Amino acid sequence: MPQDDFAIASSRRAVFDANVVAFRTLLLKEIRRFLRIWPQTLIPPAISMALYFAIFGAIIGRRIGEMAGFDYMEFIVPGLIMMSVITNAYANVSASFFSAKFQKSIEALMVSPTPNSVMLAGFVAGGVARGLAVAAIVTVMAAFFVEIRIHNWFVTLGMLLLTAIVFSLAGFLNGLFADKFDDISIIPAFVLTPLTYLGGVFYALELLPDFWRTLSYFNPIVYVVSSFRYGFFGYSGDVPVAASFLAVALFAAVFWALSLWFLNRGIGLRT
Amino acid sequence: MTEPKALAIRGLKKIYAGGFEALKGIDLTVEQGDFFALLGPNGAGKSTTIGIICSLVIKSAGAVEIFGIDIDRDFAAAKRLIGVVPQEFNFSIFERVGDIVETQAGFYGLRHGLAARQTEKYLRKLGLWDKRNEQARHLSGGMKRRLMIARALVHEPRLLILDEPTAGVDIEIRRSMWSFLREMNEAGTTIILTTHYLEEAESLCRNIAIIDHGEIVENTTMRALLQQLTTETLVLDLAEPLLEVPELAPYGVRRIEPTCLEVDIAREQDLNEVFQRLDAAGIRVRSMRNKSNRLEQLFVALTQSEGSAETLVHAAG
Numbered sequence: 307m308p309q310d311d312f313a314i315a316s317s318r319r320a321v322f323d324a325n326v327v328a329f330r331t332l333l334l335k336e337i338r339r340f341l342r343i344w345p346q347t348l349i350p351p352a353i354s355m356a357l358y359f360a361i362f363g364a365i366i367g368r369r370i371g372e373m374a375g376f377d378y379m380e381f382i383v384p385g386l387i388m389m390s391v392i393t394n395a396y397a398n399v400s401a402s403f404f405s406a407k408f409q410k411s412i413e414a415l416m417v418s419p420t421p422n423s424v425m426l427a428g429f430v431a432g433g434v435a436r437g438l439a440v441a442a443i444v445t446v447m448a449a450f451f452v453e454i455r456i457h458n459w460f461v462t463l464g465m466l467l468l469t470a471i472v473f474s475l476a477g478f479l480n481g482l483f484a485d486k487f488d489d490i491s492i493i494p495a496f497v498l499t500p501l502t503y504l505g506g507v508f509y510a511l512e513l514l515p516d517f518w519r520t521l522s523y524f525n526p527i528v529y530v531v532s533s534f535r536y537g538f539f540g541y542s543g544d545v546p547v548a549a550s551f552l553a554v555a556l557f558a559a560v561f562w563a564l565s566l567w568f569l570n571r572g573i574g575l576r577t
Numbered sequence: 578m579t580e581p582k583a584l585a586i587r588g589l590k591k592i593y594a595g596g597f598e599a600l601k602g603i604d605l606t607v608e609q610g611d612f613f614a615l616l617g618p619n620g621a622g623k624s625t626t627i628g629i630i631c632s633l634v635i636k637s638a639g640a641v642e643i644f645g646i647d648i649d650r651d652f653a654a655a656k657r658l659i660g661v662v663p664q665e666f667n668f669s670i671f672e673r674v675g676d677i678v679e680t681q682a683g684f685y686g687l688r689h690g691l692a693a694r695q696t697e698k699y700l701r702k703l704g705l706w707d708k709r710n711e712q713a714r715h716l717s718g719g720m721k722r723r724l725m726i727a728r729a730l731v732h733e734p735r736l737l738i739l740d741e742p743t744a745g746v747d748i749e750i751r752r753s754m755w756s757f758l759r760e761m762n763e764a765g766t767t768i769i770l771t772t773h774y775l776e777e778a779e780s781l782c783r784n785i786a787i788i789d790h791g792e793i794v795e796n797t798t799m800r801a802l803l804q805q806l807t808t809e810t811l812v813l814d815l816a817e818p819l820l821e822v823p824e825l826a827p828y829g830v831r832r833i834e835p836t837c838l839e840v841d842i843a844r845e846q847d848l849n850e851v852f853q854r855l856d857a858a859g860i861r862v863r864s865m866r867n868k869s870n871r872l873e874q875l876f877v878a879l880t881q882s883e884g885s886a887e888t889l890v891h892a893a894g
Binding site: 321323324325327328330331332334335338339342405406409410411413414415416417418419420421572576577 | 593594628631632633634635652653654656657659661663665667668669670671672676680681683684685686687688728
């Protein structure tokens with residue numbers, strides 16, 4: 307075996323290559339994890355989305371008729387896809403990272419030369435992978451009920467990716483500060499779910515009275531869902547798509563910087 | 578130019594958030610190729626020291642160098658040279674054995690082909706190759722320990738740190754692990770071992786440091802430390818029962834049972850004379866053993882008092 311394989315990676319190039327391998331390894335480990343427990347990770351979103359489509363779309367939707375000029379069933383599809391991406395990207399990273407902390411398997415990564423930025427990127431990429439996998443499943447399910455049309459691929463895929471990144475990072479922060487399993491279910495239950503349900507998934511904001519409509523503009527999920535819906539239909543209500551992109555990207559940058567700052571100081575991980 | 582130490586620690590301090598001072602400025606060096614024992618009672622600072630060396634714990638002050646690389650300057654490069662076997666099982670029990678080891682290789686930057694070959698090499702060496710496709714939760718306690726050793730070695734570290742690697746494993750596996758570690762050491766890997774089995778340290782290690790209350794209370798060679806014992810107590814099993822204690826002055830003799838005697842022997846005295854005197858008294862000895870592990874006597878004395886080696890050796894006798 308060539309001894310060089312184990313020599314200290316002294317050149318920048320060698321360190322970079324080693325970090326790429328470490329990132330890929332962590333990403334594959336994360337993908338293996340959510341595929342191993344597919345009945346917990348991939349099936350539940352498929353079932354709940356099928357129920358949403360059946361109840362809100364096929365059964366109640368017929369009575370509702372149109373929403374903002376679109377068939378109601380068609381209207382809720384982008385929001386439901388986004389809702390599963392948000393929930394699953396967040397849950398994947400918060401659960402995986404906290405479990406690794408809880409059973410101390412994170413130490414195997416911490417004692418290795420993998421930099422904090424690569425560790426963070428690996429966990430986030432794992433969350434994004436699950437978010438996208440679930441998005442694909444939900445989209446396929448939706449295709450049984452409505453015809454999927456894409457108005458703008460760039461906006462659709464861009465917002466999908468950015469949202470998965472932002473909520474994976476948020477899940478990471480949750481996992482970093484969690485001390486017990488309860489701590490990773492509090493934010494999804496008390497913050498994410500209400501914000502998502504009130505984020506325009508099931509209704510157009512113009513249906514709301516002025517006060518509630520204004521209040522809704524403080525809900526970041528409104529921008530995510532509306533912009534994603536724009537990607538499908540070219541309609542986003544009065545939410546500006548470009549500004550939404552900027553805001554979501556800004557959130558991603560802030561969450562990334564915060565996570566890395568905490569990691570570099572050992573907060574939540576090292577004693 | 579002198580070769581750098583495998584490990585050089587200077588003035589290492591750790592004060593935890595609550596104000597507890599776990600390390601009070603310790604100095605410690607381990608030469609390349611050494612088999613070094615770091616001993617101490619629970620809570621003495623061993624795991625904190627190891628935690629700092631491998632970046633699980635943030636030091637409060639002091640310097641640590643691994644083969645001349647200062648961890649404050651390039652911790653990543655230093656970490657490439659270290660393999661750690663922690664005290665507690667710290668892998669996901671739901672992952673497959675082969676994946677656990679190969680993933681660790683990836684964290685050290687080993688590409689897939691090389692990582693797979695290294696995984697096979699160490700799983701075979703540690704007798705786990707047949708278990709590579711099983712989830713780790715199905716392994717026995719001894720196998721889990723060996724899995725952690727395989728994982729620590731997969732990137733060919735030059736310094737292997739084992740924190741109580743044989744805790745809870747049966748004697749047969751413990752002995753096979755000792756022989757494996759001796760081979761690793763003879764092949765050039767520097768090994769630092771913490772253990773509560775003092776016969777393990779005595780049998781394997783050439784140099785030793787004893788840490789207590791965050792301070793190094795002894796740091797010497799195993800041979801020099803054991804020579805500090807001035808008196809040893811031997812237990813003799815006799816062929817026939819004795820009614821009274823035989824006169825063996827200047828040796829201290831006690832009758833424990835009719836067929837069992839304890840004899841205290843000072844370092845400058847020799848065993849031949851004891852046996853001549855016993856023979857003359859018509860006492861036949863069937864077997865003989867040390868009353869307690871020699872290192873254990875020293876360890877207890879060193880960590881139970883403020884004391885120095887002088888007080889301990891007499892206490893030990």
